[in-house]
Amino acid sequence: MxxxxxxxxxxxxxxxxxxxxxxxxxxxxxxxxxxxxxxxxxxxxxxxxxxxxxxxxxxxxxxxxxxxxxxxxxxxxxxxxxxxxxxxxxxxxxxxxxxxxxxxxxxxxxxxxxxxxxxxxxxxxxxxxxxxxxxxxxxxxxxxxxxxxxxxxxxxxxxxxxxxxxxxxxxxxxxxxxxxxxxxxxxxxxxxxxxxxxxSEAERARRTLLEERTRIARELHDVVAHHMSVITVQADSAPYRIDGLSEAAREEFAAIGTAARESLSEMRRLLGVLRSEDAQGERAPQPGLDRLPQLVEAVGRAGVPAELTVSDTVRALGPLPQAVDLSAYRIVQEALANVVRHAPGARTWVSATTSRSTEGAVELRITVVNSAPPRSTAGRRAAPVEPPGAGSGQGLVGMRERLRLLSGRLDAGPLPDGGFRIATAIPLDAPPDRPIAADREQEPAP
Known part of the structure; x- marks a missing residue:
């Protein structure tokens, strides 16, 4: 009812x-x-x-x-x-x-x-x-x-x-x-x-993301500014290097040079906003994969035994695009810094290889694997430099942001033995005159 x-x-x-x-x-x-x-x-x-x-x-x-x-x-x-x-x-x-x-x-x-x-x-x-x-x-x-x-x-x-x-x-x-x-x-x-x-954690992650984007923007300025400078020099010197240019061609090169100089001026103004006054060191040439041996050696002096493996196919690539070269170095740098902070004394393996994706594109694969921290004679593991949870995951935010700009991928997570693994894949464009060889996919065994 x-x-x-x-x-x-x-x-x-x-x-x-x-x-x-x-x-x-x-x-x-x-x-x-x-x-x-x-x-x-x-x-x-x-x-x-x-x-x-x-x-x-x-x-x-x-x-x-x-x-x-x-x-x-x-x-x-x-x-x-x-x-x-x-x-x-x-x-x-x-x-x-x-x-x-x-x-x-x-x-x-x-x-x-x-x-x-x-x-x-x-x-x-x-x-x-x-x-x-x-x-x-x-x-x-x-x-x-x-x-x-x-x-x-x-x-x-x-x-x-x-x-x-x-x-x-x-x-x-x-x-x-x-x-x-x-x-x-x-x-x-x-x-x-x-x-x-x-x-607070979400705000900290958001702040870290913004800081990493600002840092990437500063670094990309250095990359783009180099190419724009080359364009300016080539456009200004073309009338002196090439004989028989018509007046219209000279005016075209002059317009290209003027546009390039204006673009450089705009970029410098933007850089003045992004770059802090005390960030003088950031004006130094940006590092790349050729600096990885020095980086691994420095980590070894900090008490983390690390091994670096660079495949022949990576060496055969020659100069990489500056954005890819810089991002690969920064990713390895952050991964090794995490090992020093959270797993002091752990054995670490760094590898740089190439492989092909499912679509057939050639990718630069950067892998950093560390074992669990060693135990002392008393059976205790070495205490991390930072307490558990302090800044956890913030370095991964920067890695993902860099890879997102390059259409890359990141796979990170703990291992069953207590270690950690970071694997990245960055797409590469093959030069038009020769194909790029690719390694068989392999990971260093911890």
């Missing part, structure tokens, strides 16, 4: 979730976890409802119907505590007050009053649900209202045995509120700290 719209609109504010909070565990991915709080509430109701009814009817000598109604009011709203704990507290608290007043109308008994033992148990679980959802001000107000109601009703009839139960309910509810609220705030603080760490 469908629920009438009027009844649904009337019950939605009470039974629906709070506007500022979903139901307890309502965001869990598994359905049985979302239903778990309701299951706990149903179990409590099934245990407390008959117990409270019999206790009020026999020990407190209330009418059976009134006892059942009061017991229902004290226990059934526990289901509401899953989504609206404040509403549940208002209903259950009012039911306890009515029960205490109803007991006053009956014969005098020595049973605990104004709280019943089952009522204290249910109220304790209600406090736990309340502490998981509400702020500190609300929890303090609920705790003070609990004490005021208990001790206030207890003061009406001094002869009743009520002080012990009032103190028990007041103390137990306060302890549960304090403990659960503290655990909730601690979990919330840890969640916010984790979110902040993720945000």
């Amino acid at each position: 469908p629920v009438p719209p009027q009844l649904r609109a009337l019950t939605r504010p009470l039974l629906g979730p709070a506007a500022d909070h979903p139901p307890l565990l309502g965001t869990a991915s598994r359905w049985w976890v979302r239903l778990l709080p309701y299951g706990v509430a149903v179990v409590l109701i099934a245990a407390l409802l008959p117990t409270t009814t019999l206790l009020l009817a026999h020990d407190y000598r209330l009418n059976s119907g009134i006892a059942g109604a009061l017991a229902t009011a004290q226990t059934v709203p526990l289901v509401l505590a899953v989504s609206r704990p404040r509403h549940a507290w208002a209903l259950i608290g009012s039911a306890h007050v009515l029960t205490a007043l109803a007991v006053l109308t009956g014969p005098h008994t020595d049973s605990p009053w104004p709280w019943t033992p089952p009522g204290v148990v249910g109220y304790t679980f209600l406090m736990a649900a309340l502490a998981l959802r509400e702020n500190r001000q609300t929890l303090v107000a609920v705790w003070l209202a609990t004490g005021a109601a208990g001790f206030g009703i207890d003061a009406i009839v001094p002869g009743r045995v009520g002080t012990v139960m009032s103190v028990t309910a007041f103390t137990l509810s306060g302890a549960v509120l304090l403990l659960v609220a503290a655990l909730r705030e601690r979990a919330e603080a840890q969640r916010r700290l984790t979110e902040q760490e993720h945000i």
